[in-house]
Amino acid sequence: AQTVTQSQPEMSVQEAETVTLSCTYDTSENNYYLFWYKQPPSRQMILVIRQEAYKQQNATENRFSVNFQKAAKSFSLKISDSQLGDTAMYFCAFMKPDGSARQLTFGSGTQLTVLP
Amino acid sequence: SAVISQKPSRDICQRGTSLTIQCQVDSQVTMMFWYRQQPGQSLTLIATANQGSEATYESGFVIDKFPISRPNLTFSTLTVSNMSPEDSSIYLCSVVRSLYRNTEAFFGQGTRLTVV
Numbered sequence: 307a308q309t310v311t312q313s314q315p316e317m318s319v320q321e322a323e324t325v326t327l328s329c330t331y332d333t334s335e336n337n338y339y340l341f342w343y344k345q346p347p348s349r350q351m352i353l354v355i356r357q358e359a360y361k362q363q364n365a366t367e368n369r370f371s372v373n374f375q376k377a378a379k380s381f382s383l384k385i386s387d388s389q390l391g392d393t394a395m396y397f398c399a400f401m402k403p404d405g406s407a408r409q410l411t412f413g414s415g416t417q418l419t420v421l422p
Numbered sequence: 423s424a425v426i427s428q429k430p431s432r433d434i435c436q437r438g439t440s441l442t443i444q445c446q447v448d449s450q451v452t453m454m455f456w457y458r459q460q461p462g463q464s465l466t467l468i469a470t471a472n473q474g475s476e477a478t479y480e481s482g483f484v485i486d487k488f489p490i491s492r493p494n495l496t497f498s499t500l501t502v503s504n505m506s507p508e509d510s511s512i513y514l515c516s517v518v519r520s521l522y523r524n525t526e527a528f529f530g531q532g533t534r535l536t537v538v
Contacts, residue, residue, distance in 0.1 A: 310448055314493040339525055351529035358523070363532055381436075398463060401518075402527065409455050412464045 308400045312413035319388045320421050326373075327416050329398030335359075339401040340374070341410070342383045344394040352354045354396070357381065385399045388420045424519050425450060428530025435505055435537050442501045445515035450495035456488070459512040459532075468513075471498045503507045505537045 309332045319325035325396050342354040357365045369389075373382045374390050379407070385392055398413040425448040435441050445454065453472055468488055469477040477490040478526040491499045502509050513528040 332462045338427075341527070343527075347533065349514075349532040351516075351527075352515065353526050356526065358522070399449070399527075401527070402467075408525075409467050409470060410465070410516070412466075420536060 307401070308335075308411045309340075310316075310398050310400050310411050310413035312398055312416050314416045316417045316419070318345060318419040318421055321387075321388055321390060322390055324384060324386045324387055325418065327385075327396055327418065329381045329413055330381070331379050331381065331398070331400050331413075333379070333400065337400055337403055339403060340372075340381045341399040341401065342370070342381075343397045344371070345397065345415075346394040351397075355383065363410070385418075390420050390422060392418060393420045394418060395411075424528040425518065426452075426515060426528055426530040428532055428533060430470065431531060432534040433536070435535065437506050437537055438447045438504055439502055440472075441505065441535060442499050443513055443515070444499050445497070445530050447496045447517055449455065451517045452495070452520070454492065454498045455518075455527075456490065456498075456500045457514045457515040457516060459514065461510065461535055464523045470499070473489055502535065507537045510535055 311330045336360045340357045344352050355367045355370050369386045371384045395415045395417050398416050399410040427446045431513050437487045456468040459465045465535050467480050468483045469479045471477045471490045471492040513533045518527045528535045
């Protein structure tokens, strides 16, 4: 079974600064997907960024980028130029690519607060 | 992208009663997933709902407590039966879509259940 660990329950960052959220995972699979989802107070789960394990290049989406270290089973999220709207709970998640096992395994979450 | 309409968005229920949560997807999907998010916690998979077969439940969740229906490829319901205050949580439905090898899980808006 897969496990996902987020060791930072809460973090804060000043507006316009950069912050990095940590995530480690454990799996015996060689191919898989990793995701970062954000959940604002509205409860809606929003995809921030995805990474396929077979890709060596780190994924980027505008102000969001990841540092994917497959051997170390580490998948951190960097948010640059933090904005007040980035305040949310952030979940790291793992998915096997198998068509019959597409459910997500989530980490415990990191509450990020962007301070004005 | 996928649009999932989930309702009700919230409800307050008496202990011992049951609540049925509905999810409607804007296109056909093979599997739908139901998650529970207890207060201040991460998301935990309850079950996977396949059209035309019984749902597959995760450890700790049973069909008598969380019966699921999947009458067609765009709709599913989750019932929380004989509720107790411990069932107070957010319940979310989810589907997974892959487009051009970009895989993403989409979520309904969530149902915030309070049992009194």
